[in-house]
Amino acid sequence: MIKAFVVDNDRLRLADDLVANGDQVVWADLLNPTKEEEATIETWLGVAIPTREEMEEIEISSRLYIEDGAYFMTATLPAQTEIDDPLMSPVTFVLAGPRLVTIRYHEPKAFKTFPLRAEKVATGCTTGNTILIGLLEAIVDRLADILERAGRDIETISRDIFEARSTKVNKRNRDFQELLKAIGRKEDIASSIRDSLISLQRLTGFLAHVATQIKMSKDIRARIKTVSRDVLSLADHATFLSQKISFLLDATLGMISIEQNAIIKIFSVAAVIFLPPTLVASIYGMNFDIIPELKWELGYPFAIALMILSAILPFWYFRRRGWL
The missing domain is CATH 3.30.460.20 (CorA soluble domain-like)
Structure with missing residues (x-):
């Protein structure tokens, strides 16, 4: 045009x-x-x-x-x-x-x-x-x-x-x-x-x-x-x-x-927090005939309390250091 x-x-x-x-x-x-x-x-x-x-x-x-x-x-x-x-x-x-x-x-x-x-x-x-x-x-x-x-x-x-x-x-x-x-x-x-x-x-x-x-x-x-x-x-x-x-x-x-780092940090902290309870549960889950707490009436509550405590302590330590 x-x-x-x-x-x-x-x-x-x-x-x-x-x-x-x-x-x-x-x-x-x-x-x-x-x-x-x-x-x-x-x-x-x-x-x-x-x-x-x-x-x-x-x-x-x-x-x-x-x-x-x-x-x-x-x-x-x-x-x-x-x-x-x-x-x-x-x-x-x-x-x-x-x-x-x-x-x-x-x-x-x-x-x-x-x-x-x-x-x-x-x-x-x-x-x-x-x-x-x-x-x-x-x-x-x-x-x-x-x-x-x-x-x-x-x-x-x-x-x-x-x-x-x-x-x-x-x-x-x-x-x-x-x-x-x-x-x-x-x-x-x-x-x-x-x-x-x-x-x-x-x-x-x-x-x-x-x-x-x-x-x-x-x-x-x-x-x-x-x-x-x-x-x-x-x-x-x-x-x-x-x-x-x-x-x-x-x-x-x-x-x-x-x-991304924040997400990875959450997973890392969660893994660390649940690692001690997992360790306690693994110990008491072993199939040995002789375990001292096996016949103890307070053995189960003791193991549960120990797992909870082992999860709280790392969380408290991370908060105190300012990592969370």
């Missing part, structure tokens, strides 16, 4: 047909383009656009390059960020003179919100350069919102880990399982956003070089620097969140280890 935008009273307006309005179109947005649509864009733009396989290559030379006077920039952006399983896919920006072409195979939210805003408000996005900067600013704002939400979720997980939980063992086990799953999901989000920010950091650095090379206006160069600083600060924040997630994972595993 091709969405073509033209400038109307300093606002972007969606054109009905790219071919019919070819001279006025300043931004063409390709979503899951077909071969025919790719050919149409290449004819209109005058340069070949990359295929999906070329967009997915990770080499810098394949993502940031100049060809036939056009500047190609590819970044990895997230979509479906409302859930904990974002879809990561590359998006290519092609800047050719006053025209901008974006090629994508998923729908990041910025590509929905930015055109709507540019249609209602005069944002100054009248050329490919300014549209690209405005689109990058919307993308960075969206990534900031995702990180803020992830940060709040991580704080909630942190409270769940260190606050008191149910006294029932099976309920605590379920709590730990849910915590580990939640930590894993947040780590996926943080790492995905960090990868996206790294690709944007490289893109803005390349764009700053392009702005100097083609002598963009001072205002545009200043906006590029601002976007670059925002991306860098968000990357640092994403790194901080990843470190905090690692800490919470270690803390959760430590709590699980403590729970």
Whole structure:
């Protein structure tokens, strides 16, 4: 699908047909383009656009390059960020003179919100350069919102880990399982956003070089620097969140280890407490003809009392030493 935008009273307006309005179109947005649509864009733009396989290559030379006077920039952006399983896919920006072409195979939210805003408000996005900067600013704002939400979720997980939980063992086990799953999901989000920010950091650095090379206006160069600083600060924040997630994972595993040690401790204490009574019962259970207490009327109560006493003494000793 091709969405073509033209400038109307300093606002972007969606054109009905790219071919019919070819001279006025300043931004063409390709979503899951077909071969025919790719050919149409290449004819209109005058340069070949990359295929999906070329967009997915990770080499810098394949993502940031100049060809036939056009500047190609590819970044990895997230979509479906409302859930904990974002879809990561590359998006290519092609800047050719006053025209901008974006090629994508998923729908990041910025590509929905930015055109709507540019249609209602005069944002100054009248050329490919300014549209690209405005689109990058919307993308960075969206990534900031995702990180803020992830940060709040991580704080909630942190409270769940260190606050008191149910006294029932099976309920605590379920709590730990849910915590580990939640930590894993947040780590996926943080790492995905960090990868996206790294690709944007490289893109803005390349764009700053392009702005100097083609002598963009001072205002545009200043906006590029601002976007670059925002991306860098968000990357640092994403790194901080990843470190905090690692800490919470270690803390959760430590709590699980403590729970396991407590269970093993209970079994160990029980074994020690019941060992002396077992020894007494074993002694009086031996099949010898001559046992002094065998004919004693108080032999049975004496053996029972001895077993009880031998169980109480170790328990009292452990409590006094603070082992229980």
